[in-house]
Amino acid sequence: MKAPITVQLEITEKCNFQCPHCYHLDNDEDRCFLNFQTDKKRVMEIAKKLVGLKIFNVILTGGEPFMEKELVLDLVEYFGKNNISVSINTNLVLLTKDFLQDYRMVYVKSFLVSCPSCDKKLYKTMTGNGNYDVFEKKLIFLKDSKLRFSVNMVVNRKNLSDIRNTAKHLLSLGIKKFGATPMALNLLCPDFENFLQQQEVIQLIQDLVWIHDELGMSVDIFEAIPKCIFPVDILKRDFHFLKRKCQAGVTTMAVSNNGDIRPCTHNIDNYGNILEEEFSLSWNRMNDWRKRVYLPDECQDCKALNLCAGGCRITAKGFSSLNDPKAKDPWMTEPIVCEIKKSQEQIVLSPEMCVELNGIIQHRKEEDTYLVGIKNKNNVTRINEELFNFILYLQKVDKSSLIKLAGDVHTFKSLGFQKIIKSLLSKKILKIGG
């Protein structure tokens, strides 16, 4: 792959909060956000470079992106018009109704909203000095806007016992998507004291399952935690958090607002600068991540290796006395020995069934293959030229019955046709039309 699929763009270092649990590298008590200046012109130049790389998704993050509202809107419009999906990570407190009503918001795919607790005291403690009532007011604005969002609670020992209550309160406000994410270890100012132990992470997982089963909320964990810590009965279920794994430097990377490139937001190692050198040079330096050289030896025989990729390598490094990124993730237990394959939903095709593309196509040429995805669907897939041409054809014909696409019954029944159509449906490149 010549460039990442997804980029986290840290548009500003500034933040209205000082959350001790934040993974941001400048998160320490002495930081004074007023000193940080965001060079907007430089950020827009970075955006141009990213468009040139034909990435598929960008996540605007910080700091707090809304410290630079106009810049956010400019970026949203610029990326959106260039067929890139845009998500925003925010604590939401600086959100205004005007912002939500701006014509450029049509380009925003979704928000990831940070809320460490719905308990006013705890919220204040965990954000540095935040006011929960203000947050809730802004959350209602967002909910009423009908834009897509999830609320995420970063969890450490201070708010571990508050997960269910927070979810219940959010549900009472009409929020349906909830995440609880164990605090990652910040390499520059690690908070070992409040970092969750294995049993506490299991408690978090069980709380999420309870929230899903009892409250009916959609649940997630927004970090890659090792699969071996999940109880087997949960591992066999179909939760989205079981699908997350570290993709740092593989399909994703982070870019700071001066253009520095890192494999992920948690990683302090600089691999180059997007404005100061040919991108391929920096990207090639990240080959270590694509080769998975930091996978712990203990993971090599694990049945969940392909679903897991060894948890978080940066947290592991922070815990290692030798500062070793190949160390065991502190939440790793033992390699999984049982099969955890789940039953697949079988798709049955009929000749009269109509199919169509599942939205706006995004694509990038990669040597002799193509990456294709559907905007806002996170479903980038690699295909060969023959299939790419077929997808371009589908783009022109809009909706079509399968028999018409196949041309005749013999082709419809053929293994090749059945396999391709099922694969495109499964990857959500195609959808069944009316």
Place this chain on the structure above:
Amino acid sequence: MKKKPDFDKMEVLRLLGNGSNCYDCDDGNSCDSGGDCDSSDCDNCDCDNGCDD
């Protein structure tokens, strides 16, 4: 399409290529990836790449 499509020649390939392990079903869905997503994954993957190889 100018010519009749040859479905036998069409291929869904591994997203990340040629490692001994199949990372194909990678959906670019990493940390803090914002909001909800509709990604497919190994559960319903039809890539036939042998995810346990």
